[in-house]
Amino acid sequence: xxxxxxxxxxxxxxxxxxxxxxxxxxxxxxxxxxxxxxxxxxxxxxxxxxxxxxxxxxxxxxxxxxxxxxxxxxxxxxxxxxxxxxxxxxxxxxxxxxxxxxxxxxxxxxxxxxxxxxxxxxxxxxxxxxxxxxxxxxxxxxxxxxxxxxxxxxxxxxxxxxxxxxxxxxxxxxxxxxxxxxxxxxxxxxxxxxxxxxxxxxxxxxxxxxxxxxxxxxxxxxxxxxxxxxxxxxxxxxxxxxxxxxxxxxxxxxxxxxxxxxxxxxxxxxxxxxxxxxxxxxxxxxxxxxxxxxxxxxxxxxxxxxxxxxxxxxxxxxxxxxxxx
Amino acid sequence: xxxxxxxxxxxxxxxxxxxxxxxxxxxxxxxxxxxxxxxxxxxxxxxxxxxxxxxxxxxxxxxxxxxxxxxxxxxxxxxxxxxxxxxxxxxxxxxxxxxxxxxxxxxxxxxxxxxxxxxxxxxxxxxxxxxxxxxxxxxxxxxxxxxxxxxxxxxxxxxxxxxxxxxxxxxxxxxxxxxxxxxxxxxx
Numbered sequence: 001x002x003x004x005x006x007x008x009x010x011x012x013x014x015x016x017x018x019x020x021x022x023x024x025x026x027x028x029x030x031x032x033x034x035x036x037x038x039x040x041x042x043x044x045x046x047x048x049x050x051x052x053x054x055x056x057x058x059x060x061x062x063x064x065x066x067x068x069x070x071x072x073x074x075x076x077x078x079x080x081x082x083x084x085x086x087x088x089x090x091x092x093x094x095x096x097x098x099x100x101x102x103x104x105x106x107x108x109x110x111x112x113x114x115x116x117x118x119x120x121x122x123x124x125x126x127x128x129x130x131x132x133x134x135x136x137x138x139x140x141x142x143x144x145x146x147x148x149x150x151x152x153x154x155x156x157x158x159x160x161x162x163x164x165x166x167x168x169x170x171x172x173x174x175x176x177x178x179x180x181x182x183x184x185x186x187x188x189x190x191x192x193x194x195x196x197x198x199x200x201x202x203x204x205x206x207x208x209x210x211x212x213x214x215x216x217x218x219x220x221x222x223x224x225x226x227x228x229x230x231x232x233x234x235x236x237x238x239x240x241x242x243x244x245x246x247x248x249x250x251x252x253x254x255x256x257x258x259x260x261x262x263x264x265x266x267x268x269x270x271x272x273x274x275x276x277x278x279x280x281x282x283x284x285x286x287x288x289x290x291x292x293x294x295x296x297x298x299x300x301x302x303x304x305x306x307x308x309x310x311x312x313x314x315x316x317x318x319x320x321x322x323x324x325x
Numbered sequence: 326x327x328x329x330x331x332x333x334x335x336x337x338x339x340x341x342x343x344x345x346x347x348x349x350x351x352x353x354x355x356x357x358x359x360x361x362x363x364x365x366x367x368x369x370x371x372x373x374x375x376x377x378x379x380x381x382x383x384x385x386x387x388x389x390x391x392x393x394x395x396x397x398x399x400x401x402x403x404x405x406x407x408x409x410x411x412x413x414x415x416x417x418x419x420x421x422x423x424x425x426x427x428x429x430x431x432x433x434x435x436x437x438x439x440x441x442x443x444x445x446x447x448x449x450x451x452x453x454x455x456x457x458x459x460x461x462x463x464x465x466x467x468x469x470x471x472x473x474x475x476x477x478x479x480x481x482x483x484x485x486x487x488x489x490x491x492x493x494x495x496x497x498x499x500x501x502x503x504x505x506x507x508x509x510x511x512x513x
Contacts, residue, residue, distance in 0.1 A: 039334040198380075201372040201374040225378070228449070246375055253373055273375070276375060276381060
């Protein structure tokens, strides 16, 4: 069979038109796909901002939401998410009063299996975050902890911090469903911006063959004006009380966005970022310290968390009122 | 036969492209795939920081300042500036630009279409805080494109209950159009 040249040309033109229309349609769908315009939360996003004059803004479809969006990644859904602590530096008699076993005891209490933050009405705010197989439970508890006396020196970089975590996996256990916290004494610096850019951060990496979630939290007594909300604190230990606030922040995010691909908003802010240093109504202890949470026998001043329900907002407890400050 | 072969080749090529385009489209619009830990073996680099209280405070002040410039709102701008505010920016004379000249410039033939601030740090020196950040803008000055990215160092001074910007040092490091992070990249 032979096709006439004229018919061949018509057929080729027809195929070309189909191809072109198909590609144009595909591009349009990509532009409109939900979530595709969200900034990635990668650490430098929480202090970042972007403003565009109204006339310069592209038209976007409006969607109703709780102010935070799911991007397909997993959340940590264990009934009780295991927390592992690496106490780095000098936690016996460091240069500041809070570099002490008192701080260790207070943080252990905060993360204790009973009377701690895990399962509290506050932590249950995190149960409003789900992935395709289930929801965060709101349970978390200290599993085990180790002490590290400056194995990587008194100044950590992001790389040596990761080395610290990796070096303790053998002792702590390699757990892709847990969160590892590196808590550093006040004489330890993290050279990527501790105290000037951030009070802590969380991230993840493949270590020992597993996807390990870990966070850096420094002793905030190193920079009270940057990372502490008050100098007189509810437990009489400004370092521990300040770190408790950062621990609350980082664990909430590490559980609801462990691989940095689950829950964040269009600015790249995760749930706790959206309520950073916002505490809601407070009470005052006899010593004059403010607090907004009580777990077991201890009062704490811990920032609110973003509730992914009822339109979204910063709350002190699941289902409670939203507050802007 | 050659013509038939050509038609067949073009047809198959079109079909394959059609298929690729459809699968890409589906991937962008379908509900999130079931996550699997085993698929996370190549983690996205990056980290999520808890910004300091000072970064939160001065991020708010810097945004107010640039928004006032954007709206040419001198009444909103001047309360943020110290009476002796100067801005140091590379120019022909090397002289700093005094406040009145700068205000005349930004409220005149200057249009700030968009801006973004990133990588802010704030260091506390008591009543003075030094704030450093990367600033990107899309702007026009006297009809000419003035877009780019800059390192900015601001010196804020506490006066009573408010903070005033006393000195600004700006250095352009890129004439490129600021790139707005519109989709996950793994690192900002």
